[in-house]
Amino acid sequence: MITRIAKPKKPVLYAAILAGGRGERFWPVGRASRPKQFVDLFGGKPLIALAVERLRGLVPPGRVLVVTSRDLVPATRAALPALSPEQILGEPQGRDTAAACALATAWVGKRAGEDAVVCILTADHLMADSAAFRRTLAAASEIAARRPVMGLIGIRPTHPATGYGYVELGPPVAGPGLPKGFRRVRRFVEKPNLGTAATYVRSGRFVWNSGMFVWRVSTFRAALAAYRPALLAAMDRVAPRFGTPAQGAALAREYEKLDKISVDYAVMEKAPNLVAVRGDFGWDDVGTWASAGAHLPADAEGNGVHGLVRTLASHGNAVVNAEKGHLVAVFGADELVVVHTRDATLVCPKSSADGLKDLVRAIGGDPATAAFVR
Amino acid sequence: MITRIAKPKKPVLYAAILAGGRGERFWPVGRASRPKQFVDLFGGKPLIALAVERLRGLVPPGRVLVVTSRDLVPATRAALPALSPEQILGEPQGRDTAAACALATAWVGKRAGEDAVVCILTADHLMADSAAFRRTLAAASEIAARRPVMGLIGIRPTHPATGYGYVELGPPVAGPGLPKGFRRVRRFVEKPNLGTAATYVRSGRFVWNSGMFVWRVSTFRAALAAYRPALLAAMDRVAPRFGTPAQGAALAREYEKLDKISVDYAVMEKAPNLVAVRGDFGWDDVGTWASAGAHLPADAEGNGVHGLVRTLASHGNAVVNAEKGHLVAVFGADELVVVHTRDATLVCPKSSADGLKDLVRAIGGDPATAAFVR
Numbered sequence: 001m002i003t004r005i006a007k008p009k010k011p012v013l014y015a016a017i018l019a020g021g022r023g024e025r026f027w028p029v030g031r032a033s034r035p036k037q038f039v040d041l042f043g044g045k046p047l048i049a050l051a052v053e054r055l056r057g058l059v060p061p062g063r064v065l066v067v068t069s070r071d072l073v074p075a076t077r078a079a080l081p082a083l084s085p086e087q088i089l090g091e092p093q094g095r096d097t098a099a100a101c102a103l104a105t106a107w108v109g110k111r112a113g114e115d116a117v118v119c120i121l122t123a124d125h126l127m128a129d130s131a132a133f134r135r136t137l138a139a140a141s142e143i144a145a146r147r148p149v150m151g152l153i154g155i156r157p158t159h160p161a162t163g164y165g166y167v168e169l170g171p172p173v174a175g176p177g178l179p180k181g182f183r184r185v186r187r188f189v190e191k192p193n194l195g196t197a198a199t200y201v202r203s204g205r206f207v208w209n210s211g212m213f214v215w216r217v218s219t220f221r222a223a224l225a226a227y228r229p230a231l232l233a234a235m236d237r238v239a240p241r242f243g244t245p246a247q248g249a250a251l252a253r254e255y256e257k258l259d260k261i262s263v264d265y266a267v268m269e270k271a272p273n274l275v276a277v278r279g280d281f282g283w284d285d286v287g288t289w290a291s292a293g294a295h296l297p298a299d300a301e302g303n304g305v306h307g308l309v310r311t312l313a314s315h316g317n318a319v320v321n322a323e324k325g326h327l328v329a330v331f332g333a334d335e336l337v338v339v340h341t342r343d344a345t346l347v348c349p350k351s352s353a354d355g356l357k358d359l360v361r362a363i364g365g366d367p368a369t370a371a372f373v374r
Numbered sequence: 375m376i377t378r379i380a381k382p383k384k385p386v387l388y389a390a391i392l393a394g395g396r397g398e399r400f401w402p403v404g405r406a407s408r409p410k411q412f413v414d415l416f417g418g419k420p421l422i423a424l425a426v427e428r429l430r431g432l433v434p435p436g437r438v439l440v441v442t443s444r445d446l447v448p449a450t451r452a453a454l455p456a457l458s459p460e461q462i463l464g465e466p467q468g469r470d471t472a473a474a475c476a477l478a479t480a481w482v483g484k485r486a487g488e489d490a491v492v493c494i495l496t497a498d499h500l501m502a503d504s505a506a507f508r509r510t511l512a513a514a515s516e517i518a519a520r521r522p523v524m525g526l527i528g529i530r531p532t533h534p535a536t537g538y539g540y541v542e543l544g545p546p547v548a549g550p551g552l553p554k555g556f557r558r559v560r561r562f563v564e565k566p567n568l569g570t571a572a573t574y575v576r577s578g579r580f581v582w583n584s585g586m587f588v589w590r591v592s593t594f595r596a597a598l599a600a601y602r603p604a605l606l607a608a609m610d611r612v613a614p615r616f617g618t619p620a621q622g623a624a625l626a627r628e629y630e631k632l633d634k635i636s637v638d639y640a641v642m643e644k645a646p647n648l649v650a651v652r653g654d655f656g657w658d659d660v661g662t663w664a665s666a667g668a669h670l671p672a673d674a675e676g677n678g679v680h681g682l683v684r685t686l687a688s689h690g691n692a693v694v695n696a697e698k699g700h701l702v703a704v705f706g707a708d709e710l711v712v713v714h715t716r717d718a719t720l721v722c723p724k725s726s727a728d729g730l731k732d733l734v735r736a737i738g739g740d741p742a743t744a745a746f747v748r
């Protein structure tokens with residue numbers, strides 16, 4: 001036997017992927033029954049599968065948890081065959097992210113104890129640089145393991161976006177052995193107007209709120225005890241049923257009574273022990289078909305295309321053809337979104353893509369067409 | 375027996391519908407194997423069926439002849455089940471309209487003699503006022519029966535079109551019992567530029583050349599004898615084989631040697647015995663998807679639509695959906711052409727529809743997509 005010098009113990013790291021969401025912005029590929037995390041146009045896999053894959057080397061599939069709606073559990077299992085059934089939790093109702101975070105933290109706590117670290121992640125965003133993303137997560141989990149703080153993965157703003165929440169950074173968090181780059185959070189700001197957003201970006205003090213967080217089980221439990229004790233108690237009643245036949249009934253009973261509130265409002269904006277990092281790993285929330293175009297392979301004319309597509313004298317379009325054996329042709333047109341699936345075809349200018357839910361609701365509200373959005 | 379006063383004998387009237395053409399301008403509904411005359415978006419029937427139908431009361435189906443390409447004979451029979459097989463002639467090669475007119479006239483001559491009147495008609499135009507069209511044809515056939523003239527059905531110009539040939543009208547043709555409105559033809563003018571076209575329209579002396587003609591068999595034979603004797607001789611060699619098993623071989627033998635030339639160049643521009651009428655029956659050659667839009671039913675937002683289509687915040691589009699069970703949705707877009715069929719979808723601005731053949735040729739020239747234009 002060779003004697004080794006003991007290293008500091010690495011934290012036990014779990015990833016909880018929140019996979020609620022709707023399909024409206026990605027209709028007709030996205031549907032109510034097939035929301036954005038199942039869209040498989042990027043890298044040939046559903047976004048939720050990419051979310052698990054990019055953790056490789058940091059969080060093994062056996063330590064991944066997915067929180068989704070009960071209806072989507074079968075589709076989620078199909079998209080993530082490496083996960084065992086108990087790793088996919090189906091919420092009986094949507095109660096926003098406070099409930100989902102509490103549920104995920106309770107599940108990890110039961111399985112791995114109060115010192116385990118939970119990364120709350122999103123199911124439907126893209127990150128160009130997975131290695132940089134993993135380094136950021138590893139650093140955040142390191143600080144969450146060593147200090148009683150909750151870490152927010154901020155995003156270095158690339159432009160004065162008005163569709164995201166911003167977080168103002170305060171003084172650095174320093175200490176022996178702590179990873180660099182973390183700062184105390186000064187305040188949360190809801191979606192600002194363009195002028196304010198531009199000021200934020202110029203100041204260098206703000207990051208976008210990505211909705212990704214990292215905390216120790218015990219730290220988040222303490223925050224819930226302070227700001228949402230009823231939610232903590234509800235999840236403590238559910239926890240003994242995880243992985244048992246009684247899990248579904250327990251969730252149904254407790255979710256019925258829960259408030260619908262985001263974890264930002266419920267906990268983060270109140271907690272003093274919040275730290276954030278300025279993440280820089282090519283994050284994109286792929287919010288609309290217009291932004292999705294940038295992630296599609298470019299054809300000879302610079303259009304973002306997927307599937308069997310031909311363009312001529314056309315530029316800046318996003319053209320998605322999800323039906324094999326079908327041809328989509330665009331001629332003399334610029335800056336359009338064209339999306340074709342087996343049973344529906346969408347045409348809209350990129351500039352209108354942000355309002356696509358209006359169309360989806362109109363289609364869903366008409367009995368003659370409602371089936372096309374389900 | 376009751377004795378009646380003998381009326382002047384009505385001419386025996388035949389209609390010869392020239393149905394060559396290509397599908398390029400109506401891709402993807404039109405294909406090389408399914409040219410424009412088979413497009414069935416207007417009134418629920420193929421254009422060629424509408425061409426036969428609008429003759430009702432003037433020319434019975436038994437006196438209709440269709441001249442098309444040999445490849446299209448089966449599709450033509452399917453579109454015109456009321457016609458017997460010998461009424462559909464398949465040309466072995468495209469030799470332009472001089473050959474088709476000579477062939478049709480020879481066929482009518484063999485069947486009904488030299489005094490029969492032939493109306494040369496198009497397979498792929500629309501006429502809003504069928505009754506007015508029949509009145510014009512009846513008048514032209516009356517004059518062609520009584521006088522050794524060839525009648526051109528002109529179209530009263532509605533705008534300074536630059537895509538049509540123009541015909542300048544001369545002095546009126548008058549005489550006892552002759553129909554009114556016919557004038558001698560002064561000259562043919564090829565597609566003019568916009569300024570010249572505007573002058574023509576303002577002058578009131580010009581009509582568009584519709585490509586529709588009316589003549590007695592004997593009159594056209596005399597013109598061929600004068601200007602295209604080889605063509606007349608070729609058709610005289612074919613004539614004995616009409617309706618026999620030798621017809622195909624005879625056509626193949628003669629067509630091989632024929633010049634490819636339009637009847638306008640070969641005969642009409644040379645003949646002194648040409649008369650024309652200023653037709654006014656809502657003629658439209660439906661030249662592109664952009665012009666086709668005006669003939670489609672309008673939706674609530676004023677878009678021309680066919681099939682299961684939903685538009686929102688969209689105006690002036692032509693949206694054709696030829697696939698049952700499929701939804702085409704247009705959102706926030708104006709002045710587009712969107713055409714969907716089972717295996718192909720086209721998106722282009724109306725302003726580009728005129729150049730659609732460029733796209734079709736590009737698709738046809740690529741082995742990966744050539745099948746979609748055949």
